[in-house]
Amino acid sequence: MDLTVGIDFGTSNSAVGLNVNGQPWLVEVEAGSKTLPTAVFFDARGKMHLGSAANKALIAGDEGRYMRALKSVLGTPLLREERLIGPKRQSLLDVIAKFLSELRTRTEDQIRQPISGVVSGRPVRFHSSNDAANDQALIDLTEAYTRAGFKHIDFLPEPEAAALAAQDLAAGEIGMVVDIGGGTSDFTVFRKDAGKADILASYGVRLGGTHLDRALSLDHVMPLFGAGTEVRRALAEGLLPVPATLFNDLATWQTIPFLYTKDTLRLVKDLQRHAVEPDKIDRLFEVIEAELGHDVAFAVEAGKIAANMGGQGVIELGLVEKGLTAALDQDAMDLSLARYKADLSEAVRETLTMAGIAPDAIGAVVYVGGTSLMSIVPNAVKTVLPNARAIQSEAFTAVVDGLAIAAGQKQYA
Known part of the structure; x- marks a missing residue:
């Protein structure tokens, strides 16, 4: 069968x-x-x-x-x-x-x-x-x-x-699942009864660990590769910003492979010739030519995890240039991710509204997904559900x- x-x-x-x-x-x-x-x-x-x-x-x-x-x-x-x-x-x-x-x-x-x-x-x-x-x-x-x-x-x-x-959860107890994965955040209010889950409401937003990585990369790493810098105009006076699209794609897991083209290399070479800060664009060229984009993304992810532990996270970029690092402590990370914390809190409130449930009716929050272990997630949930106990055993x-x-x-x- x-x-x-x-x-x-x-x-x-x-x-x-x-x-x-x-x-x-x-x-x-x-x-x-x-x-x-x-x-x-x-x-x-x-x-x-x-x-x-x-x-x-x-x-x-x-x-x-x-x-x-x-x-x-x-x-x-x-x-x-x-x-x-x-x-x-x-x-x-x-x-x-x-x-x-x-x-x-x-x-x-x-x-x-x-x-x-x-x-x-x-x-x-x-x-x-x-x-x-x-x-x-x-x-x-x-x-x-x-x-x-x-x-x-x-x-x-x-x-x-x-x-x-x-x-x-006890029989009849109302809980909320907070499922924060790599790409989405999902929320379900349910009542546990006789081994079953009576679903009262579900809600979701497109926000996950890859979005957090992207924000940290754009704020703390991409400036080392020329984000926010300028180039001289080729045929006139004045300056132009380096195209942001390059850095947005390089900071986004799913678009990194599509930067490895001859057209991208030609563009970066042209930026090198006119760059106000050529050393940074040189690093960008190294990342594209040597196809190091995913290595950079993994370094950002590792730095995020280290900072989440409450210590001084360091984004190691030695593969791009010997000794190159970007500091990332908890405070800096919280600042970069503050807008996402607000989004998560609002999503919890919206799920409660859909379920017709008051915050104090939630007995437990079941945290699911690797990104739920990031401190901003329980902190965001606690602003709405301060008295609910946390369950993280099977994340x-x-x-x-x-x-x-x-x-x-x-x-x-």
Whole structure:
């Protein structure tokens, strides 16, 4: 008999789960781990490497194309644009379908049974205020699963899956899931009763860990590469700002690979000739020519994590220039991310309003997703729900646990 699995296809990490006797059982999707980075690397021969293998290939400096945050392009025109990836032209939709197909194959190899169905997690909203893009994103993800070989495809909002798996609430208690992933923030108010989750309201915004990384990169790293500097006009007097688009793309996980073109190199060379601060544009040229954009992004992410621990974070940029660093302490990070804290607080309030629930009715907040461990998240929630207790025990697996439980409840003809 063909099985149905639950798949948490995340912006940063992915996982697969099955329902075994009413309990979630997670697949070892790569050696020794039940989650894997949602990252791919196509080597020069076109072979695709997934997860940690993709990250290792990038770190080793192997020739090829690295991609991350693939989920963020769902619902956008970028998803279906064909580009040279490896030795052939393909779209990011093709890449996502191959990634999902590999998840299915790895699962089938472990359980030695064919898989025909999937209950996939999805954000409450892929795009905050664009209904057309939000609808298109679901169409895109459905197509990717179809291409990956799944015959029966269902979706469950990720925070609702986490609510289904929540264990530490008393019968009848009202809780809120705060699910902050790599690309979206989702909120669900639910009542726990007899092992089930009665969903009272769900709400979502397009805000996640990659947005925080981008803000920190733009504020603290991109100025070292020339952001905010000027160039001399070629045929007239006066100065012009260096194009901001270069730095916006370099600070955004999903657009980094598309900077590695001859056109971009020609543009940066021209900027070098006219730069008021040429040493900074020289660094930008090094990043583009040596394809170090993802290395810079990983350095920003590492600095963010260090600063979040309350110490002096340092963004190490020695791969670009020996000894180059950008300081990042908690106060500086909080200043850069202040607008996102306000957005999160407002999203909590909106979810309560949709549910018709007063703040003091929430007994517990279930924090889900790696970005929920960032201090700005509980700080934002506490401004609205100061008395609710925090549950963080299953931050990385709550969604896939709930999807696995839901998958066991599906029956197909």
